[in-house]
Amino acid sequence: MKVLVPVKRVIDYNVRPRVKADQTGVDLANVKMAMNPFCEIAVEEAVRMKEKGIVEEIILVSIGPQQAQETIRVGLAMGGDRGILVKTDDTVEPLAVAKILKAIVEAEGPGLVITGKQAIDDDANQTGQMLAALLDWPQGAFASAVEKDGDTLKVTREVDGGLQTVALQTPAVVTTDLRLNEPRFASLPNIMKAKKKPIEEKTPADYGVDTANRLSVVKVTEPPKREAGEKVEDVDALIAKLKAAGAI
Amino acid sequence: MALDLDTRAQLIDTVRRFVEDVCIPLEETVSQTNSMPDDVVAQMKELGLFGISISEDYGGLGLTMEEEALVVFELGRTSPAFRSTFGTNVGIGSQALVMFGNEDQKTEWLPKIATGEVVTSFALTEPEAGSDAGSVRTKAVRDGNHYVLTGAKRYITNADKADLFTVMARTDPDTPGPKGLSAFIVERNSEGLSVGKPEKKMGQQGANVCDVNFDGVRVPITNRIGEEGEGFKVAMSVLDRGRFHISALSCGIAQRLIEEMVSYASERKQFGKPIIEHQLVTALIADSYAEAHAGRAMVMDGAQRFDRHEGVTLLAAATKMFCTEMVGRVADRAVQVHGGAGYIADCAVERFYRDVRILRLYEGTTQIQQMIVGRELHRKAKAGEPV
Numbered sequence: 154m155k156v157l158v159p160v161k162r163v164i165d166y167n168v169r170p171r172v173k174a175d176q177t178g179v180d181l182a183n184v185k186m187a188m189n190p191f192c193e194i195a196v197e198e199a200v201r202m203k204e205k206g207i208v209e210e211i212i213l214v215s216i217g218p219q220q221a222q223e224t225i226r227v228g229l230a231m232g233g234d235r236g237i238l239v240k241t242d243d244t245v246e247p248l249a250v251a252k253i254l255k256a257i258v259e260a261e262g263p264g265l266v267i268t269g270k271q272a273i274d275d276d277a278n279q280t281g282q283m284l285a286a287l288l289d290w291p292q293g294a295f296a297s298a299v300e301k302d303g304d305t306l307k308v309t310r311e312v313d314g315g316l317q318t319v320a321l322q323t324p325a326v327v328t329t330d331l332r333l334n335e336p337r338f339a340s341l342p343n344i345m346k347a348k349k350k351p352i353e354e355k356t357p358a359d360y361g362v363d364t365a366n367r368l369s370v371v372k373v374t375e376p377p378k379r380e381a382g383e384k385v386e387d388v389d390a391l392i393a394k395l396k397a398a399g400a401i
Numbered sequence: 402m403a404l405d406l407d408t409r410a411q412l413i414d415t416v417r418r419f420v421e422d423v424c425i426p427l428e429e430t431v432s433q434t435n436s437m438p439d440d441v442v443a444q445m446k447e448l449g450l451f452g453i454s455i456s457e458d459y460g461g462l463g464l465t466m467e468e469e470a471l472v473v474f475e476l477g478r479t480s481p482a483f484r485s486t487f488g489t490n491v492g493i494g495s496q497a498l499v500m501f502g503n504e505d506q507k508t509e510w511l512p513k514i515a516t517g518e519v520v521t522s523f524a525l526t527e528p529e530a531g532s533d534a535g536s537v538r539t540k541a542v543r544d545g546n547h548y549v550l551t552g553a554k555r556y557i558t559n560a561d562k563a564d565l566f567t568v569m570a571r572t573d574p575d576t577p578g579p580k581g582l583s584a585f586i587v588e589r590n591s592e593g594l595s596v597g598k599p600e601k602k603m604g605q606q607g608a609n610v611c612d613v614n615f616d617g618v619r620v621p622i623t624n625r626i627g628e629e630g631e632g633f634k635v636a637m638s639v640l641d642r643g644r645f646h647i648s649a650l651s652c653g654i655a656q657r658l659i660e661e662m663v664s665y666a667s668e669r670k671q672f673g674k675p676i677i678e679h680q681l682v683t684a685l686i687a688d689s690y691a692e693a694h695a696g697r698a699m700v701m702d703g704a705q706r707f708d709r710h711e712g713v714t715l716l717a718a719a720t721k722m723f724c725t726e727m728v729g730r731v732a733d734r735a736v737q738v739h740g741g742a743g744y745i746a747d748c749a750v751e752r753f754y755r756d757v758r759i760l761r762l763y764e765g766t767t768q769i770q771q772m773i774v775g776r777e778l779h780r781k782a783k784a785g786e787p788v
Binding site: 347 | 411419448452
């Protein structure tokens with residue numbers, strides 16, 4: 154079975170994002186970028202499946218600027234086999250991403266697509282679900298465990314009430330939650346070998362997908378600053394304060 | 402072969418993440434328990450850290466000195482005990498083989514050293530032979546196809562874990578001083594070889610030094626590295642390279658100490674404002690930053706020259722002298738910036754203050770580096786070369 158894993162280049166999770174002065178988005182100038190952590194979990198899951206012999210080939214896809222190639226390389230160093238860079242400098246919304254992925258799925262014929270449940274930049278949490286709908290494939294979103302049993306994938310999902318286990322008929326789409334696995338560090342020798350793995354370059358037009366935006370961002374603002382708290386001597390003082398503030 | 406910039410950036414990024422996610426959270430535990438957790442060692446092997454300086458032909462990464470320095474800058478940002486775990490395989494333990502070993506020796510040992518399957522150690526220092534490395538007394542007496550080694554080595558880093566020792570011993574008892582020495586590879590399980598108890602040290606808990614005793618250890622002649630009498634040359638070449646490694650480590654630690662200072666001084670308030678806004682405190686941090694950057698620039702320049710095969714004995718000594726002394730000053734200031742908190746044992750800067758003290762001592766004390774710098778300058782002057 155082939156597995157397709159989309160990987161997104163986003164602002165590094167260690168970086169504190171700053172909103173642009175004109176409030177149109179997050180300032181990305183000279184900011185460290187890295188693979189979206191949920192995508193890393195997706196790559197790790199695919200690599201583990203390959204190590205178990207369930208998967209023969211791992212194809213990584215990234216849609217974005219030339220530098221997204223670095224993100225694919227990171228995944229190749231973790232154990233991916235080859236990459237496809239769909240190059241565009243435009244913002245590509247989740248629906249357009251899903252359409253491009255659908256076209257790639259049709260061209261490559263994977264038995265499984267593993268995506269991150271969301272990317273930490275816009276937190277849209279849509280692409281995997283949209284892709285499943287476009288392909289008319291079963292989906293297991295927010296996976297915390299994935300187990301293959303013949304043609305069936307048992308996916309444990311983290312839902313509000315607890316854990317739900319669903320059985321999916323492959324081909325299927327799985328999106329990863331935080332607790333699915335702990336991604337490995339790509340080993341230094343594998344980082345060097347990844348350079349030799351092939352990355353194919355494409356454009357959205359190659360897949361006949363129109364990436365014109367359907368959404369417009371009205372405003373991006375920073376969360377309100379937290380004010381310093383106040384220490385109180387005892388419970389009575391706390392209650393008095395809360396009453397004074399009209400909280401109780 | 403030098404890496405392309407993308408690959409290099411990814412490599413360094415990976416090491417940085419390993420340091421931040423795995424090593425830094427464990428610093429205190431490693432220090433308290435004086436041992437390195439097995440799973441951390443396994444991760445280091447998995448990452449390939451044991452083989453960074455061994456060529457790709459023998460299963461390593463074959464990093465250039467410059468690339469190695471960049472990796473070590475990152476590793477310096479955590480307790481040096483972590484680096485020490487694989488440091489001997491990267492540096493003094495393996496480099497005699499890399500530089501002077503014959504094809505058979507390299508093929509047999511380097512692949513295992515690169516993966517960390519074999520841990521190596523460098524046995525030069527003796528109770529009576531420290532800075533005066535040419536005065537080694539351990540004897541190697543030829544007996545047919547073997548040499549018989551007898552003597553004692555002291556303060557040997559990683560000796561407790563080592564599977565393989567590079568040993569300097571005197572093959573010519575009639576030639577005193579450096580010219581009578583030869584270098585050998587000696588396996589840990591050789592009969593007559595014993596390793597003493599780990600010493601209790603001032604710092605770097607989690608990395609051990611021990612005595613190594615040779616009591617009539619029979620070593621096949623095929624285990625001699627280089628020719629008879631080349632031992633001192635081997636040792637000095639190994640140390641030249643190691644000096645850039647130790648210098649890079651010093652700069653990495655200085656970087657961490659500066660981060661600790663800035664973070665603490667920005668939070669800690671006295672006289673109604675963060676202490677970093679008090680000029681006398683700021684000066685301590687500013688001096689540290691400038692000196693650390695100077696050290697880093699020296700390491701990069703020296704490492705690039707090393708990679709271009711320029712003679713670097715003078716620069717290596719000057720760089721090691723400056724960088725290790727520099728990190729000593731930075732650690733001292735870091736304690737000062739932390740005030741009383743910096744003297745308390747669970748504070749990272751207190752630990753680093755002790756950890757960095759060894760850097761001025763091993764692989765050539767500061768005074769030995771000064772002697773080398775002076776000697777090299779004098780030699781140049783006599784030879785009519787520009788100094």
